[in-house]
Amino acid sequence: MTNVQQGGRVALITGASRGIGAAVARLLASRGMRVVVNYRSSRDEADDVVASIRSAGGRAMAAQADVRDEPAVLGMVEQIRGAMGEVEVLVHSALIPYAIKSFDEITWDELGGKLEEEMRAAFLMTKAVVPGMTTRGYGRIVYLGTVLSRRPRPGMIALGTSKAALSQFARFVAQELGPRGITVNVVAPGPVETTITDVFGQEFKQRHAAQTVLGRIATPDDVARAVAFYAGDDSGFITGTTAPVNGGLAMD
Secondary structure (H helix, E strand, O other), X not given: OOHHHHOOOEEEEEOOOOHHHHHXXXXXXXOOOEEEEEEOOOHHHHHHHHHHHHHOOOEEEEEEOOOOOHHHHHHHHHHHHHHOOOOXXXXXXOOOOOOOEOOOOOOHHHHHHHHHHHHHHHHHHHHHHHHHHHHHOOEEEEEEOOHHHOOOOOXXXXXXXXXXXXXXXXXXXXXXXXXXXXXXXXXXXOOEXXXXXXXXXXXXXXXHHHHOOOOOOEOHHHHHHHHHHHHOHHHOOOOOOEXXXXXXXXOO
């Protein structure tokens, strides 16, 4: 896809100061989009992402907001509107913290809290950008899910359950927003080479790599390319779907 095809659209990527979000921001910028790098507290890292985009000839700005905080979200979208225009592409990749515990160990506050915060963030972000997309008659919304919603793993009940709810939410939103020219899709990766999987250690990565048919776990760029497809014009007749970016770890 060429830069001309992307048409300089304004793309907001939440949680874009590192990992998958940063990879998405760089890729979309390289394809001609004007990119907003959202962060909650990692300002220096967000500034580094913006600087790397600008040094490559792209257009980018950083915007701080906790995506679970409605006034902060609305303020961020207003800031973007003033600086770049209406958000036309939303990539919601912000990581909401969660407990890694078995069903026997986890409490309702931990499970319910993750469900509430995951859905609250997606709801608030979507609500904030849909009016502008509706006015333009165009929009792309991409949520980051997980293979764990379909392939459960011990200790991941909070993450898998909340992302399953997000995937179903995406289908309902896709149904309602389609007539307005807005598509809504989910990219659901397996384990990805990020600081998060670094915490689990090399044995974790090797074990999961061996379970894929491609013999490795994903890189942030693998996931970013799937997101970029959904965020661009080539996916204009695709909505309400989930892309399993997991190297064959789980197959439909």
